[in-house]
Amino acid sequence: MDDLKRRWARLEPHMTVVGPDDDRPRPAVLLFHGCGGLRDHLPRYAAAAKAAGWRAFIVDSYAPRGWGRAFTLTAVCTGLSFRGYERAGDVLAAIQGISARPDVDETQVTLGGWSHGGWSIMEMMSAEPLPNTMGVTNPGDADLSGVRAVWLMYPYIGPFAFNRMKPWRHCPRVLAVTCKRDHLTTQRNAEQVNAMIRNCGAEVESWVAVGTHAFDEPTNNGPMRHDPDLTEEALRRFRAFLTDVAPHV
Template sequence: MDDLNSRWAKLEPHITVVGPDDDRPRPAVLMFHGCGGLRDHLPRYAEAAKAAGWRAFIIDSYGPRGWGRAFTLTTVCTGLLLRGNERAGDVLAVIQGVSARPDVDETRLALGGWSHGGWSIMEMMSADRAPHTLGVSNPGDVDLSGVKAVWLMYPYIGPFAFNKMKPWRHCPKVLAVTCKSDHLTTVRNAELVNAMIRNCGAEVESWVAVGTHAFDEPTNNGPMRHDPELTLEALRRFGAFLTDVAPHN
């Protein structure tokens, strides 16, 4: 099992950094893709973060593992491999690794998770982080005090998300996006989860978007349908959310 440093060493070469062209310490948002892997929509969110004065880090969890899209669609998306509690180790390693960069203000971090990525963030937030859990040997070594916000974009809260109602141990500001026509959850289920997070002491804003799961991905796959106008609204809200957390400077 990797320790945090080893996991970061594997992930770092597969991270795309987008942000202002300077070396000053800026707030940073760490972005975790869905089970289908990196898609064309995440760079658009990264540009929105850049416009808000943030650095965006797009993390590829599959590149270091040598996994392609066809493989992950049949294994990760079906819950056979790398469930949210295991991928949470990636989240922790990136928090620690990015926090050490001189061009990042480690006191102003945000986490962004799309579907499976949101699930992984939620597992990390609720876990007691005992040794050899969450896919790494030393999960408790990460300081979460700098994590000031979480963007949950249609997070997976289905049957395999056993800890979805487990209280969070760190409670930053949250914007939770639920899709009205999401085939993986009902709005009622999502609102129950949001209420649980809110009851932990977090400030939680919820937005029910009138679209399908992954409406912001520029492809149509099964019950998921791309909605260009709704995507623009999501990008606007993402930028506004970051600006609210750490005003542009």
């Protein structure tokens, strides 16, 4: 099992950085993909962050492990392996590694998670950072004080998300996107989870998008259908959220 430093050393070479062409400390948003891996929509969110004056860091959890899309669709997307509470160590390592960069304002970090990525963020927020939990040996060494906001894009909150109603230990501002036609959760379940986060003291804004799960991903797979217009609205809201979190970039 990795410690945070070694986990970051594995993740960093596969990370994509998008942002203004300068070296001054800027707010950072860390983007965590869904169970299907990196797809074409995350670079669009990274570009929206850049337009808002932020640095975006797309964190690939699969390339460092040598996993291809065929494997992850059959193993991760089915819940057989690498559940959110195991991937939470990637989130912690990325927070620690990216916050230490000289071109990042360590007091202005936002986390963005899509489906499985959102699940992983939520597990990280709710779990006790005991040794050898969340897939790393020293989760308690990560400092969450600079995490100011979380963007949850149709996070997985289904049967395997055992801790979805567990209070968070760090409660930043949240924008939670629920899909009205999400086959993985009911709107009621999502509202209950959002209410739990609010009860922790977090400011939680919710948006019910009239689409399917993964509506912003430019593919159609099973019950999931791409909606270009809804995707544009999501990108607009994402940029507005970042601008509101750090208005003086």
